[in-house]
Amino acid sequence: MNSITGIHHLYAYEDGDTLTPRMGVSIESGYGLTQYWDIANGCVIDTDFTKHPATLYPQAYSSRQGKVIVPSSTGIQWYYNNTESSASEILDSSGNVKSDFASLFKVGTIESNGQTFPALTIIGNLATADDLTDKYIYFSGQYNGRTFMCQQVITVQATVSNAYTLFISAEGADGTGDDILSDDNDYVKLTPYLQMSGTPVDTDSSMFTWYRFVDGEWSKITSTTNVYEISGGALTIYEAGVDGAEMFKCVCNYNGTEYSATYEITDVHDPYFIDPNGSIAGETIKSGETQVYSPVVYKRSDISSPDTDHDWSFTFTVLANDGSEVAATTTAKTCTLTYDQVLAAGGTSTIIEASC
Numbered sequence: 001m002n003s004i005t006g007i008h009h010l011y012a013y014e015d016g017d018t019l020t021p022r023m024g025v026s027i028e029s030g031y032g033l034t035q036y037w038d039i040a041n042g043c044v045i046d047t048d049f050t051k052h053p054a055t056l057y058p059q060a061y062s063s064r065q066g067k068v069i070v071p072s073s074t075g076i077q078w079y080y081n082n083t084e085s086s087a088s089e090i091l092d093s094s095g096n097v098k099s100d101f102a103s104l105f106k107v108g109t110i111e112s113n114g115q116t117f118p119a120l121t122i123i124g125n126l127a128t129a130d131d132l133t134d135k136y137i138y139f140s141g142q143y144n145g146r147t148f149m150c151q152q153v154i155t156v157q158a159t160v161s162n163a164y165t166l167f168i169s170a171e172g173a174d175g176t177g178d179d180i181l182s183d184d185n186d187y188v189k190l191t192p193y194l195q196m197s198g199t200p201v202d203t204d205s206s207m208f209t210w211y212r213f214v215d216g217e218w219s220k221i222t223s224t225t226n227v228y229e230i231s232g233g234a235l236t237i238y239e240a241g242v243d244g245a246e247m248f249k250c251v252c253n254y255n256g257t258e259y260s261a262t263y264e265i266t267d268v269h270d271p272y273f274i275d276p277n278g279s280i281a282g283e284t285i286k287s288g289e290t291q292v293y294s295p296v297v298y299k300r301s302d303i304s305s306p307d308t309d310h311d312w313s314f315t316f317t318v319l320a321n322d323g324s325e326v327a328a329t330t331t332a333k334t335c336t337l338t339y340d341q342v343l344a345a346g347g348t349s350t351i352i353e354a355s356c
Contacts, residue, residue: 021060023139023152024117024178026110028052030193030200032167034155035127042129045159046199049122057110057117058139058150059180066268066300067182070115071141071148078105078120079138083149090120113174113184127156151283164201166252166259167193181239181267188265191234192250205233207254213247213351216317221248242267244274247351249323262323264349272297272307274352285339293335295352310356317353320345 025033031052036045047054062069080101082088090101097105104124109116118141126135135154140147157163171189172178178185192208194201210230211218221228221235229236235248245266252259279292295314296306316335318326326345329336335350342348 021058021148021150023137023150024057024059024110024112025054025152026057026119027054029169029191030167030195032169032193032195033152034157034165034167035125036157036159036163037127037129037132039158044125044127046195049125053121053123055108055110055119055121056137056139056152057112057119058141059112059117059178060141060143060148060150061180061266061268062143067184068113068115068180069143070117071143075140075142075147076118077140078107079140080104081136083138083140113172113178122154126154132156132158163196164254164257164259165195166250166261167195168250168261168263169193170263179263179265181237181242181265181269183269187236187238189234189236190248190250190263190265192252192261194252194254194259201254203233203252203254207252208233209251209253210235211249211251211323212241213249213317213319213323218249218323237265239267239269244270245351247319247323247349260323262319262321262349271300272354273300274298274354275306276350276352285337285342287339289339291337291342293337293350293352294333295354297354312354312356315353315355317351318345319349319351321347 031047038045078090079088092098106121110119137152139150169191170179172185194203210221223230226238227241249262277294297312316330318328
């Protein structure tokens with residue numbers, strides 16, 4: 001019996017090539033992209049981007065190439081909150097940051113796995129007293145003459161200086177935030193940080209417990225050399241520990257309360273991959289919309305048409321942001337999610353397992 005797993009985030013389709021345009025993030029260890037606004041004092045507590053800048057860069061994975069691709073040097077644009085308005089374009093016609101955004105962003109490049117990617121660094125705080133809504137940053141680029149788009153949300157959270165959250169930082173074999181196991185990346189190290197309003201809290205490694213989502217439930221991970229290695233609270237994952245794309249969860253027990261966070265790891269060594277084939281080709285869903293997944297399986301060696309050599313069947317598991325399960329509507333071939341379900345879950349990860 002063969003079995004592979006895929007997790008939907010964001011897909012674009014180009015001339016027979018399936019792209020997974022995810023956004024890479026580079027930021028000081030222990031800090032995340034959430035901005036916490038202290039209502040009492042009227043200021044950002046953390047993450048303060050003026051002190052801890054965050055760099056975003058496109059990480060579009062090509063099923064045809066079997067690797068993360070670098071976009072063309074032309075046709076690059078970054079957007080703030082809205083891709084439909086020229087006023088939301090961060091770059092001018094010369095590729096420089098517009099004066100309206102100069103206090104918030106700067107552009108440049110970043111090295112990852114021996115490749116150079118265009119990058120946008122957040123240097124100013126996006127949360128303000130007048131606007132505590134979540135912020136979205138989009139990258140639009142081209143590959144083989146076709147356009148694709150990556151998205152990153154900057155969550156804004158109002159607090160009274162005592163909000164605890166668990167944050168997971170990923171680091172690839174070359175030291176960057178690479179979370180895809182490939183010929184260029186032998187392992188991924190996940191390091192958990194308990195944060196109070198965005199600031200790391202001193203914790204003991206014994207407070208952290210790691211789990212892997214297996215057969216519809218969370219299974220505790222124990223250290224196994226060159227598979228899963230746990231040290232100092234961090235989890236290092238090797239190729240042997242991932243089948244396609246899988247979800248991992250860390251639970252921190254701090255002062256009698258549990259905090260949890262999940263993270264997806266993808267292994268692209270597998271000869272097959274799953275195209276989730278969502279009715280909405282993106283990772284955002286609007287009020288009133290419904291996402292329907294009707295997945296198909298492709299061979300990496302031949303992506304001209306779905307694999308017909310095997311009779312693939314599918315199972316679906318939808319997880320909320322904290323790792324709890326969402327009651328989506330499923331059949332043997334489809335999975336349906338509503339806007340209300342995604343909103344209530346704080347975002348979803350749909351795990352699709354194909355077997356034959």
